[in-house]
Amino acid sequence: DTGVSQDPRHKITKRGQNVTFRCDPISEHNRLYWYRQTLGQGPEFLTYFQNEAQLEKSRLLSDRFSAERPKGSFSTLEIQRTEQGDSAMYLCASSTRMQSSYNSPLHFGNGTRLTVT
Amino acid sequence: DAKTTQPNSMESNEEEPVHLPCNHSTISGTDYIHWYRQLPSQGPEYVIHGLTSNVNNRMASLAIAEDRKSSTLILHRATLRDAAVYYCILRPGNTGKLIFGQGTTLQVKP
Numbered sequence: 001d002t003g004v005s006q007d008p009r010h011k012i013t014k015r016g017q018n019v020t021f022r023c024d025p026i027s028e029h030n031r032l033y034w035y036r037q038t039l040g041q042g043p044e045f046l047t048y049f050q051n052e053a054q055l056e057k058s059r060l061l062s063d064r065f066s067a068e069r070p071k072g073s074f075s076t077l078e079i080q081r082t083e084q085g086d087s088a089m090y091l092c093a094s095s096t097r098m099q100s101s102y103n104s105p106l107h108f109g110n111g112t113r114l115t116v117t
Numbered sequence: 118d119a120k121t122t123q124p125n126s127m128e129s130n131e132e133e134p135v136h137l138p139c140n141h142s143t144i145s146g147t148d149y150i151h152w153y154r155q156l157p158s159q160g161p162e163y164v165i166h167g168l169t170s171n172v173n174n175r176m177a178s179l180a181i182a183e184d185r186k187s188s189t190l191i192l193h194r195a196t197l198r199d200a201a202v203y204y205c206i207l208r209p210g211n212t213g214k215l216i217f218g219q220g221t222t223l224q225v226k227p
Contacts, residue, residue: 004160031213033213033214033215041219042131042202042204042218042219042220043124043161043217045214045217046216048214050211050213056212056214056215057215072125075178091160091161093160093161100124103151103166103208103210105166106153106161106163106215107163108159108160108161108162109160110158110159110160111160115127116172
């Protein structure tokens with residue numbers, strides 16, 4: 001168990017550019033989550049997948065954000081036309097399915113810190 | 118989503134027990150009570166969760182009030198490594214997501 005891996009750890013980009021982050025969940029975890037966290041705030045839910053299906057997406061997620069999990073393993077989060085307000089830590093988490101329970105713990109990665117200049 | 122209320126910050130002395138309170142007066146019957154903590158520069162880490170009964174694991178204990186409108190996370194002997202932001206979260210039984218609040222920043226003094 002190598003934990004949830006996120007790449008890159010840091011990303012600096014200019015306003016208007018597109019960025020893509022990658023998340024590798026714990027092997028055989030079928031649920032994958034994306035969160036965003038700004039300084040001093042708790043993590044904010046963005047979206048979540050069960051296998052390759054995107055089951056829920058926050059209303060806070062604008063059309064500039066898109067997430068994919070094409071083969072039900074790793075996931076990517078893309079932000080198009082970045083804005084300074086997108087500067088944040090982007091966290092990925094995964095969990096396993098325990099029968100029909102949604103209460104298996106989430107395992108978080110250490111995030112990708114995005115700075116938009 | 119049902120909300121939780123936690124103190125913004127708490128202090129503890131090393132090797133003493135810590136009781137972190139959480140109020141959740143609007144909890145529904147299918148909401149589980151989850152606790153996560155976040156150390157500086159790291160992602161959140163699962164601590165414990167429960168539904169009605171008190172729970173113990175290697176990290177902590179969770180005491181749940183009989184009416185389920187409040188709960189307390191208990192760290193039996195605080196260490197400097199326990200200094201973190203602790204989040205109390207209500208997780209509906211039919212959804213995968215966790216909704217984080219502001220949490221309690223715990224400082225542990227040597």
